[in-house]
Amino acid sequence: MKGVLLVNLGSPESPTPKDVKPYLDEFLMDKYVIDVPFLLRAFLVRGIILRKRPEESAHAYAKIWWEEGSPLVVLSERMQKKVQPLVNVPVALAMRYGSMTIEKGLQELHEKGVTEVMLFPLYPQYAMASTLTILVKAEEIRKKKFPHMTFTDVPAFYNKxxxxxxxxxxxxxxxxxxxxxxxxxxxxxxxxxxxxxxxxxxxxxxxxxxxxxxxxxxxxxxxxxxxxxxxxxxxxxxxxxxxxxxxxxxxxxxxxxxxxxxxxxxxxxxxxxxxxxxxxxxxxxxxxxxxxxxxxxxxxxxxxxxxxxxxxxxIPCLNDDDEWCQTVGNWINDWAK
Incomplete structure (x- = not known):
């Protein structure tokens, strides 16, 4: 059975330094984001950046936070809910960083009987710090937790x-x-x-x-x-x-x-x-x-x-724009045939 995992960046649980700090730690300690040797990365992130950055970032997050939660998460969820009725396969949503993990998304699909996954990074342009880190992390999880699953990676769609x-x-x-x-x-x-x-x-x-x-x-x-x-x-x-x-x-x-x-x-x-x-x-x-x-x-x-x-x-991003959701649905249907 086929299924789709949409993957976006992620968000802290709340716009507070307490929740922003572990989120930033996970994000900035990613070797595809700050691509230097581990000890140097740990020194830069945990010894310097995380001393002041969580409070500054929390203040920024507080300015944009919605009543429903993180705008990025809320908008991604709205998109997923619009895409699902347009296709005949399960569509799950995950984030590269934070509590909505890729593992949880794959588990959701697994419980629905999915063995073939369309892995869909929600980034139009390819980059190490966005697309690649999603693909690598998902493959690590697949090998460890879902060895019978197979992936089809959606390439950058910048020119489709x-x-x-x-x-x-x-x-x-x-x-x-x-x-x-x-x-x-x-x-x-x-x-x-x-x-x-x-x-x-x-x-x-x-x-x-x-x-x-x-x-x-x-x-x-x-x-x-x-x-x-x-x-x-x-x-x-x-x-x-x-x-x-x-x-x-x-x-x-x-x-x-x-x-x-x-x-x-x-x-x-x-x-x-x-x-x-x-x-x-x-x-x-x-x-x-x-x-x-x-x-x-x-x-x-x-x-x-x-x-x-x-x-x-x-100008707002595409978010859950009807035409955009239909396009994503069409791509999924073409793959799922």
Whole structure:
């Protein structure tokens, strides 16, 4: 019997330092997130970051927390509930970090008699710190707890026409009646070294402005290329001129060089360039979360206005949009035939 496991990032149990700390520990101690030797990672995370970060993050989570709970979890659950009636196989939901574990999701499917699992990371673009860590963790659990299960991994869907159409339609819908000067595509940032580590050719990715436009097998696993390709295809559908949009990367940690240009720096400069009405979309996420609701819709908006901006529109993620849920249902049905 076939079944599907949707997997998203995860969330602390509550917006309190007590619950945020173990969540951050699990997240940041993941070797695919901070990819340095264990002892150094433990020193950085447990010796430095977790001394102040839980309180700061808890404050940020508190600003976006809903009555029902974490927005990312609530929105993921809404999506799963909309997708389930569209398909003829069980659909479970799990998170890579936190209490809604991948093991619990697989157990739920196992109890329904599922032996063939469509493992579906809810990330449009492939990255070590998102897609890969889900696939590795799920396989570890499968071998240990569910050896008779088989997996079919859903590859990054950054350029699938139906996803691109859903994203373009959603952007267009939210821009109706908004006379914006500029549309910013803000993607989650990753360290540049992650791009080189996922280069299957070991030579193509130079992050020099040209490699992402040169055909290569590396593109199947290149986060940067996939972000640019998503933007390129959405822009084409929307018919946007080149001076009407741009692409940036958000949410970096101090220390290493991360993908540029940086969202916060670029947004701060925009009013001086005559961009007074800004719309921002965050296509690295399918569900709104801390990085979209607090970092963009709150902090970036405040910074934009503080620097002379007049209007700021944060475009929601696809979340449980009916068209998007139908697309996911179609992909599942195609696989389940």
């Amino acid at each position: 026409p139906d996803y691109i159409k859903n994203l373009a339609d959603s952007i267009q819908k939210h821009l109706v009646g908004y006379d914006y000067d500029h549309l910013l595509f803000s993607y989650h940032g990753i360290p540049e070294r992650h791009i080189r580590k996922t280069d299957v050719t070991k030579s193509h990715c130079k992050i020099d402005g040209s490699c992402c436009n040169t055909p290569s097998a590396a593109h199947d696993f290149c986060y940067r290329h996939q972000c640019y390709e998503t933007t390129k295809q959405v822009v084409k559908l929307l018919g946007l001129p080149e001076d009407k949009y741009s692409l940036t990367f958000q949410s970096r940690l101090a220390g290493d060089k991360w993908l540029e240009p940086y969202t916060d720096i670029e947004i701060d400069k925009m009013p001086a360039k005559g961009i007074k009405k800004l719309a921002v979309v965050t296509p690295a996420f399918v569900s709104d979360c801390l990085e979209t609701l607090e970092e963009i819709a709150m902090r970036a908006k405040e910074d934009f206005e503080a620097n002379g901006g007049e209007e700021f529109l944060a």
